[in-house]
Amino acid sequence: MSPIHLDDVEKEHCRRMTPNHDSTTATIYEQDTNSSKTLPSSTQLTAPTYPEGGPEAWLTVCGAFVGLFCTFGQLNAFGTFQTWYAEHQLRDLPPSTIAWIGSLQLWVFFFSGGFVGRLFDAYGPRVIMVPGTVTLVLSIMMTSLSTRFYQYILAQGVLFGLGVGMIFYPSLSAISTYFSKRRGAALGIAFTGSGVGGVVYPIMFQRLFAQVGFAWAVRISGFISLACCTVAVATVASRRSPVQDSAPWFDGKVFKDVPFMLVVAGSVLVCLGLFIPFFFLADYSRDHGVSATASFYVLSALNGGGIVGRLAPPLLSDFVGRFNVMVPCAFLLGLSALVFWIFAKSLLVILLFAILYGFLSGGFIAMLIPCVAQISDINEIGTRIGVLYSIISFAALAGGPAAGAILKADHESYTGMIVLCGVANLLGSFFMLWSRATLDSRTLVRI
Numbered sequence: 001m002s003p004i005h006l007d008d009v010e011k012e013h014c015r016r017m018t019p020n021h022d023s024t025t026a027t028i029y030e031q032d033t034n035s036s037k038t039l040p041s042s043t044q045l046t047a048p049t050y051p052e053g054g055p056e057a058w059l060t061v062c063g064a065f066v067g068l069f070c071t072f073g074q075l076n077a078f079g080t081f082q083t084w085y086a087e088h089q090l091r092d093l094p095p096s097t098i099a100w101i102g103s104l105q106l107w108v109f110f111f112s113g114g115f116v117g118r119l120f121d122a123y124g125p126r127v128i129m130v131p132g133t134v135t136l137v138l139s140i141m142m143t144s145l146s147t148r149f150y151q152y153i154l155a156q157g158v159l160f161g162l163g164v165g166m167i168f169y170p171s172l173s174a175i176s177t178y179f180s181k182r183r184g185a186a187l188g189i190a191f192t193g194s195g196v197g198g199v200v201y202p203i204m205f206q207r208l209f210a211q212v213g214f215a216w217a218v219r220i221s222g223f224i225s226l227a228c229c230t231v232a233v234a235t236v237a238s239r240r241s242p243v244q245d246s247a248p249w250f251d252g253k254v255f256k257d258v259p260f261m262l263v264v265a266g267s268v269l270v271c272l273g274l275f276i277p278f279f280f281l282a283d284y285s286r287d288h289g290v291s292a293t294a295s296f297y298v299l300s301a302l303n304g305g306g307i308v309g310r311l312a313p314p315l316l317s318d319f320v321g322r323f324n325v326m327v328p329c330a331f332l333l334g335l336s337a338l339v340f341w342i343f344a345k346s347l348l349v350i351l352l353f354a355i356l357y358g359f360l361s362g363g364f365i366a367m368l369i370p371c372v373a374q375i376s377d378i379n380e381i382g383t384r385i386g387v388l389y390s391i392i393s394f395a396a397l398a399g400g401p402a403a404g405a406i407l408k409a410d411h412e413s414y415t416g417m418i419v420l421c422g423v424a425n426l427l428g429s430f431f432m433l434w435s436r437a438t439l440d441s442r443t444l445v446r447i
Contacts (some may be wrong), residue, residue, distance in 0.1 A: 050180040056237060057178035061186050063235030064171035065193035067129075070228035071136065071164040073197015074221065075109065076306070078102040079282045079299045080202045081156070083292075084209060086283070090149055096404025097149070099279055101157045103400035106275060108161030109168070110393030116169040117386020121379065124238045125170035132166025133229035139163050140222035144215045167229060169389070170236065173382040176373045177239040184322055184370045188314025191366040195310045195358075198303025206296040240378065254387055259375050259435045264391050266431030267368060270330050272395040273424030274364070276403045276417060277302060277341070277357055281350070284414055290347050298347075298354050305355035309362025317367060321446035322374055323436040326367035330432050333360045334425030342418045375439070399424075 051057055078101070085091075085098050119128050139159035146152050172187060179186040201221070208217030254260060281302060285295040309329075317325040336356055344350045369385055376384045406416040439447050 050178060051239070052179055052182050054178070056239070057175075057186075059235045060171075060174050060178060060237055061190050063232040064175055064190035066228045067167045067171045067232030067236065068190060068193035069197040069200075070221075070225040071167045071197075072194035073303070074201050074225070075105060075160075075164055076194060076198035076278060076303050077201035077205065077299065078105065079278050079280070080205045080296060082279055083282045083286070083295065084205075084214070085152070088214070089147060090152075093149060094404070094408060095280070095283065096401055096408055099400035099404045101149075101152050102275075102279055103397050104153060104157035105161040105164075106400075107393045107397035108158050109165045110271075110389040110396050112162055112165035113169050113386035113389030113393075114383075115386065115390075116165050117173065117382040117384070117389075120170045120173045120238070120382035120386075125174045125236050126233060128166050128170045129229070129233045129236065132163055132170075133226070133233060135159060135166060136163025136229060137222050137226045140218060140225060144218035144222070167232060169382065169386060171232060172369055173385060174236050174238045176369070176381050177378065182318060183373060184314035184317040184325075184367070187370050188311045188366050191310035191314070191362070192307055194365075195303055195307035195362055198306055198358075199300045202296050202299045202303070206293065254384060257375070259438045260372070260384065260388075262431050262435035262438065263368075263371060263375075264388055266330065266428040266435065267388060267392045268395045269424050269428030269431065270333070270364065271392045272399045272402075272428075273337070273421040274333065274361055275396060275399055276421040277337075277354070277361075279400045280403060280407070280414070280417065281354060285347070285350050287412070287414075288345055288350070290350065294347060298350055301351050302354040302358040305358025305360075306362030306365075309359035310366040312359075313363035314366050314370065317370065319446075322367055322371045323432070323439065323447040326364060326371055327429055327432045327436055329360050329363040329367060330425060330429035333357065333364060334422045334427075334429060336360060337418055337422035337425065341421070342415065 082095070082098055082102060085093075085101075086095060090098050116128055139155050139162075142155035142159065143152065146155050172190060175186050175190055176183060205217055205221070208220060212220070278299075282295040282299050285298045286292060290298065313325045313329060336353065340353045340356065344353045368388070372384055372388055373381050403417040403420060406420060407414060410416045436447050
């Protein structure tokens with residue numbers, strides 16, 4: 001029996017509800033707030049069209065790749081700094097305290113999405129990305145001068161997280177205006193940039209820390225970021241015109257959209273556990289007899305798996321459905337922690353877990369935006385992505401310190417931390433599955 005395709009379901013649904021429709025119009029369906037039934041409005045609007053390619057579209061994808069390489073890729077390498085600080089500048093502080101730098105970095109990055117997404121819908125990408133480049137480079141240079149914990153919190157935590165958000169969200173939202181059927185593949189290619197950065201930066205920092213010292217190692221990364229962001233600003237463009245006056249800054253209707261809110265709930269739980277290995281896997285490796293040098297390569301293996309994860313699942317999703325790929329990725333994330341990480345004691349097994357977890361986490365991260373875009377109006381994509389990331393920012397903020405606190409309470413045993421990682425991901429996957437079921441409960445439908 002061949003699978004039922006979502007396109008076929010949508011065509012049949014429209015045929016029955018609007019018998020006199022033609023190929024140039026589409027019925028806009030509204031959710032009845034008093035019922036689970038979907039009702040058609042009487043308004044007929046021209047369906048949005050997407051070029052699905054072209055020079056400008058692929059330049060935007062390339063620019064996003066470069067932008068994510070130096071932003072989200074560098075953010076994924078915080079475990080390198082976690083290990084370095086614990087042995088040098090912040091060696092008098094417990095790991096749970098140092099983890100606040102990375103968690104705050106994630107929180108500011110995620111939380112800024114609400115504002116940045118709305119600014120994108122109103123003004124387009126470049127108005128945001130130019131000051132974002134300045135913010136990012138300034139934060140890196142200030143980090144190179146920092147010596148105290150509060151200075152790292154302000155420079156590497158707050159300022160860096162904001163700079164990442166001002167490059168990340170406009171780049172990916174712009175891609176969504178060019179692609180629909182091939183959106184998963186296009187966003188997956190862009191997301192691969194963060195995976196490449198996550199591989200390169202830990203190795204680069206580990207070598208530069210030893211050769212030129214901490215300060216100049218960080219400054220070199222700042223110059224690289226300046227070059228990459230300049231390319232991104234020059235190439236990323238949005239196909240649609242800004243809509244400054246057509247929508248309020250915040251629309252409470254998003255909270256009545258059941259599939260969207262279930263995605264948000266699932267994302268909150270997943271993000272509570274998702275980044276724990278990125279913070280602590282290097283320390284876990286060292287505490288299990290792995291050398292300091294090899295522990296940096298474990299982090300690179302984690303991000304290396306993410307390169308394939310950010311590319312293969314999105315490519316597959318364009319054929320089998322985006323929700324049909326995201327849900328298994330989230331479920332297997334939790335399962336891999338509970339049945340694989342918890343028993344990983346040797347370097348080889350830790351490396352294998354790192355590659356697998358990196359692949360699955362990369363797949364989930366890369367699929368989240370396509371799933372949100374799929375259930376959103378084209379003029380609300382930036383805003384909805386921003387709302388999603390703003391809400392899940394609090395889970396991202398809590399995950400690292402919570403894991404560190406459990407580690408301390410368990411007298412340096414990693415079991416409790418691993419259980420938190422696994423259970424949070426599993427629970428999140430169930431909400432994702434629920435969201436998919438509200439769209440269509442049939443198993444073989446491409447959703």
